[in-house]
Amino acid sequence: MKNAKIYLGESPILLSLKPDKVGGLLAAALVASLLALPFVGLQPNRLFPGEALSLLNSAGITGLWPLLLLPLCLTNRALPLRLLLTTAALPLLLYTAGHTATALLENAGPLARVSLGAGFWLALFWLCLLITDTALRLKLGPLSRLALVTVLTGAVIALLAAGRCDDLSLLKEFHNRSDFWRQGLRHLQLALGSMVPAVLAGIPLGVACHRSPGLRAALFPVLNILQTVPSLAMFGLLMVPLSLLATAYPWLGELGIRGIGAAPAVIALFLYSLLPIVSNTALGFDRVDASIREAATAMGMSRRQRLWQVEFPLAMPVILSGLRVVVTLNIGLVAVAALVGGGGYGTYIFQGLGQTATDLVILGALPTLLLAFLAAMLIDTLIALQQGTRE
Structure with missing residues (x-):
């Protein structure tokens, strides 16, 4: 019963x-x-x-x-x-x-x-x-x-x-902005343009930090300090040296490296991106079981082969988690970069705030939110597929 x-x-x-x-x-x-x-x-x-x-x-x-x-x-x-x-x-x-x-x-x-x-x-x-x-x-x-x-x-x-x-009203604001798609492309260019060099620099630094505790102890405090600097302060600090460089070397200004525009935005976002990528890369390699490394070495793999064929694939889900943080962070901070002439959807946000036009603010905030969500969703899918492949 x-x-x-x-x-x-x-x-x-x-x-x-x-x-x-x-x-x-x-x-x-x-x-x-x-x-x-x-x-x-x-x-x-x-x-x-x-x-x-x-x-x-x-x-x-x-x-x-x-x-x-x-x-x-x-x-x-x-x-x-x-x-x-x-x-x-x-x-x-x-x-x-x-x-x-x-x-x-x-x-x-x-x-x-x-x-x-x-x-x-x-x-x-x-x-x-x-x-x-x-x-x-x-x-x-x-x-x-x-x-x-x-x-x-x-x-x-x-x-x-x-x-x-x-x-x-929101759609009327959209139709009145002929540069909407151009600003969207600019938004992605700034976000991805800062993320790519951060990945190219951050992953090797993360591997080096995994192998060298001394380098980790010296580098992580510096990256933590950079991460705590407010975005507006970071943009302001970069404007002065970049303006001086453009004045001293006019050819740099012709390349777009000035105190305002894309240059301070890309550099600031690059600096903000380093900590999540470096820390997650080091953490991903730390989590690789030592017995797996020993087995790869016993099979005759060189250090480079072990890195690319064994350690890197196992650390990839953790590295992608850091990349997810970087993508969402950059897409959001690009909106703030509009204050220094970076462009993107942040232009509409600050124009709307200045004109007390709520729908114009939403026109800039909503696509920024959607871009961050879709990018995070895509990376989450890659992480899940990577973990499923491992299993």
């Missing part, structure tokens, strides 16, 4: 009916954000604040579609269906905002704008957490997670390309 109770308590049917506290809480927070907070704001023009409208007042009864997610999120059953619906709900949320903006602007003035409210952004946040929670419960593999992100990104891009959200 006791065994029967244990069997019934662990049966798939009862487990599927077990309440899902996390999913239910996230779904309830999603609905509460949409119903209790302003979904959009109708402004008389670009700068002046306007009237905050809830979802029911702006979209009507059709805006209650998130309530359909509640029954699926209250239990652990039908997780694939939940993932499908929550994935479809994200572009649907954006479509609802775009359709609402079009309806509100029909009877508004020519300068009127419809901006996204706190309810939309919080609902988007809870929805992303709900998708993540469902994907984790389904134990999706790295390629499946990457495919999920690709589908979501493609659906949003297709919706925007179709012009369904053009009446939103």
Whole structure:
């Protein structure tokens, strides 16, 4: 009788009916954000604040579609269906905002704008957490997670390309910026242009620190000090010597090495990137079992062969973890580099702050966030595949 109770308590049917506290809480927070907070704001023009409208007042009864997610999120059953619906709900949320903006602007003035409210952004946040929670419960593999992100990104891009959200103030700011894609390319150039030399210098330094405790004891304090210098202070410190060099040697200025522009941004980001790469490289090689090295040596491998064929592949997941930190750090700091003329999406952020234009700030912050997320997601996939190959 006791065994029967244990069997019934662990049966798939009862487990599927077990309440899902996390999913239910996230779904309830999603609905509460949409119903209790302003979904959009109708402004008389670009700068002046306007009237905050809830979802029911702006979209009507059709805006209650998130309530359909509640029954699926209250239990652990039908997780694939939940993932499908929550994935479809994200572009649907954006479509609802775009359709609402079009309806509100029909009877508004020519300068009127419809901006996204706190309810939309919080609902988007809870929805992303709900998708993540469902994907984790389904134990999706790295390629499946990457495919999920690709589908979501493609659906949003297709919706925007179709012009369904053009009446939103955020999209109006986008269409008014003809250099948006050029700034995006500049953002990537600064982030990757500083990361590549940091990798080329950091990995050999990390290997050297692994082999030489004295070098590690001398180098790590210096890299730690560089990491603690605030970004604005670092840019400011680099502006003076670079300006003096450009003045003393005009040919350097012709190459782009000046006190403002890309040069101080790339150098500062290079210095910030060294610590994660060097420390993770040294840590990765430290974790290689000594017995594996002895076995490789017994097989007749030279020191170089052992490094490239045995130690480096085993240390690669830890090295990639440091690279992940560097990529996300650089993409975020490039936005600050706009203050010294570096360009990138940070230009929109500081222009928006100067003009008190919230949508312009979001136009710079949102793609910066997405670039960092996609880069981290790609490296996480590489790490998972590398670990799967080792296993």
